[in-house]
Amino acid sequence: MYVKVPRLTAGLIVFLLIIVLSTGSSENDWDLNFCGTWRHAKGNLNLIVSLSTGCERISISAGKNTLSIKGKITAHCKRSDLIPLDSFGLSLEEESKFCLYWEPLLDQLKLQVGEKNLTLCWPSSLHGSCCTDLSYGANEPEATYGITNGTIKTDVITGKTYTGYNFSGQSIECKTLCDQASNFNGNMNIQYPCARSTEVEMKADFRGYNIKSPVTKGVSAEPTAIVHLPRALKQAAKNTSKVVVTFFTNNVLFQEGHKEVRILNNVVGITIENEIIAGLSEQIKIDFHHDAISKMHSRKCVSWDTRKDPLSVTWTVDGCETKQRGSEHTECSCNHLTYFAVLVQLQPKPVRHLLALSVITSLGCAVSVISCVALIVFLCRKSRRSKEHSIPIHLGLALSLVFLNLLFFFTGVLANVGGHSVCTWVGAALHYSLLSSFTWMGIQVFHTFWLVYIVFRPSPKPYVWNLVGFVLPAVPVIILAGVGGIYGVREVVQSTNDSSPYLMCWMEKTDTALLAHYFTNIMILIVLVFSGIVMLFLVYREIRTRDEWRNNRVAFLSIWGLSCLFGTTWSLTFLDFGPLSDFVLFLSCILNSFQGFLLMLRYCMLDWMRKQAGGSALGSSSTGSTRQQMLQTHEKS
CATH class of the missing domain: 2.60.120 (Jelly Rolls)
Structure with missing residues (x-):
């Protein structure tokens, strides 16, 4: 019997069915x-x-x-x-x-x-x-x-x-x-992945095998990963001849919430049941085809390290080599079995021209160490026949620069040979020497101000400067070392070959270490650069009216030398952006690594010109004012 249902009633029934179905799904x-x-x-x-x-x-x-x-x-x-x-x-x-x-x-x-x-x-x-x-x-x-x-x-x-x-x-x-989830979502790769596996029987005549990832309809006509199993895998397997290769399309399952890195597209798992395979004589090769990666972001092949913490996703580069085949293709060669993927480093950006910058830095540090040692000898001899108060300050800066450049010269070797255990101490020592150098530059700024503007009081004793320059920088370093997890091996990735990063002993890439870097290095550097620029302006205002200012050599050496003493060359660190970033990076590298040499050159030239002028670093004074005489005394040192 046919019963006619009113249109309003039919709509109400449909509405109730929707409510019932949605309630059931929740x-x-x-x-x-x-x-x-x-x-x-x-x-x-x-x-x-x-x-x-x-x-x-x-x-x-x-x-x-x-x-x-x-x-x-x-x-x-x-x-x-x-x-x-x-x-x-x-x-x-x-x-x-x-x-x-x-x-x-x-x-x-x-x-x-x-x-x-x-x-x-x-x-x-x-x-x-x-x-x-x-x-x-x-x-x-x-x-x-x-x-x-x-x-x-x-x-x-x-x-x-x-x-x-x-x-x-x-x-x-x-x-x-899997079919229901895929049909419901409309695209299996978006939310509801189904891992696909291929089981390979390695028979007696096994000579290698290639496996392609399944192609998802409507997404891509090409496989996103191709795995090559070498013949050595058959020899390494002892209890079974079956190897299982699994392709995971949902890489969210392998992400651990780190904002600076992310896993690309597929994750490939290669396992042999109840066996741990490592140290293969012939490597497994995995060709990953992925979205285009900009040269500004580094990528590397990683594997899931289950030995460190089997409950956590820990990606490591150990046992894998990375070969970039364009922006959309990465080849991974690994000598063990586990889960494999391509990890993209989003921050910080890889360093361009790393090899050239490393050569310049190493050369500059070596020259600066030799120059500072020569400068120390020169100042020690001068202190015997002169009682100038600025000599101990110059000695303190030269000693700190020797320590800084010497550690920086060997930091790469120590990181590769000693690893994390050695880098914990070397990184702390390098941080201390950097802070000590900054502190002595700050003392130079303060002492120059004292000589020029405070003329009726003697400057503090040398032991006061030594306490400030050598003891004070050790306080934050000791605190950070006590906190732990700050100092260790630091990877500097180069844009052309991110599979072989430059290793150095410094602060690690952690949030705590980054916070310590900003509160110690960056904050002190900002104060030093700002005070140094202000002091340079004040010194220039004092000497620009003097007759000796017409001598271009003396003027250049005076202002240039004071800029090195006051740490203003480090201001280039804040200008590493925009189209001139490469030029600024090279300029900063040259000036700061050769800083010891430039300081020695300034002292030697001023001493030579003092002898030529008959005892005055800037020649004879025409004004004879007290402040100018104090500045002249400072320039003699």
Whole structure:
């Protein structure tokens, strides 16, 4: 019997169906994204993980000192661990935020506690059965310690504190789930990836094999990765002859939130079950075809290092070589099996002309060391027949520059030979020598001001300058060394070959080290450069009316030498941008690395001209004013 439904009623039915369907989809999710706040006591905290294969349920519970994740939800991942959380810094607080992520298509389970990401189950290829359609079950009882503000994705469950939450799942064929997710989204590469695997049987006559990544319809007609398995892999495998190559298109699963780096496109996993393969005599080659990478950003082949921390994604360049084949092609050659990818360094930008700058710096440091030693000998001899107060200051600057240039000359060798353990000490020493040099330049500025403008009081004793110039810079260095994680090996990436970065001992690339760099080096440099420029202007105003100013050689040497003494050549550091950045970089490199030589040259020339003029560094004074006489005395030194 046909019943005619009014148009308004039909619309209401459709609207109600939409509400019912949307409600059902919010209660049952194909994956799991559960977050909450763990209320716990201060002290020792632990994570208990107990996972087994199957598809029944997963429970997240918490107590006074323990967070537990238990259940049967995985296809192949089995885990039973007690993980201390003391190193995460949670024991100092009474509440800690956490999130649990479950990806059925990859059989991956991740836990984020505070700012630490833990991979409880590694991602794997598409298997037979997936545990999905997760539904929210009954809560555990309320308690003082437990989980509060539980949310599923963006939906808040409750603001009360429960000891645990339960989720049950249903089993489904992974291929069916992958097709459903792909059809729902319209493009499998955007949000719902399905890792594809290829299993290769390495028979007795195995001579190598090439595997191409699956081509996604409507996305690209070319494979994004090609893997070449060498013949040496057959010889290295002892217990099995099967190797599995897996292509992951969702690299978000392998990102760890670092803003300065990101993983490009595909991640390739190469494994042999129950075997660790390393040190292959013939390397595995992986050709990655990716989006175009600008020359301003470096890229390198990396592998997932599971030895350092098997629970965290740790990418390392050890065991892999990088060959750039244009902006869209990178070839990786590695001697072990694990997960592989191309890592793009977004900040800082790679250094252009690194080889030329390194040669100039090394030459300049060597010449400056020799020049400063000669200058020290010259000043020591002069101090025997002269009681000028500025000689100890010049000696202090020369000594600090010797130490600075000597350490900088050998920093590359020490970083390659000694590694992180040696660079911790060398980096701290290099930082101290830099701060000491800046401090002595600041003392030169202050002493010049004292000579020119304060004429009725004697300048401070030499031991005061030594305390300020040598002891004061050690204070921040000792504090930073006590904090730890500041000094170590620093990589300087060159734009032409980012696979072989220049290693030096300096501050590491961490947020703490960057903050220390700004609060010590940059802040002191700004004060030094500003005060040096002001002092140069004041000195110029004093000597521009003198007869000796007409002598161009003396004028040039005076102002140029004072600019080196006052550290104003370091101001070029702040001009490294725009179209003239390369020119400024080379100019800054030349002036600062040859600074010791230029200072020695100035002292020798002024001393020679003093002898030619009969004892005056700038010749005879025409005005005879007290300030000019004090400036003349300063120029003699």
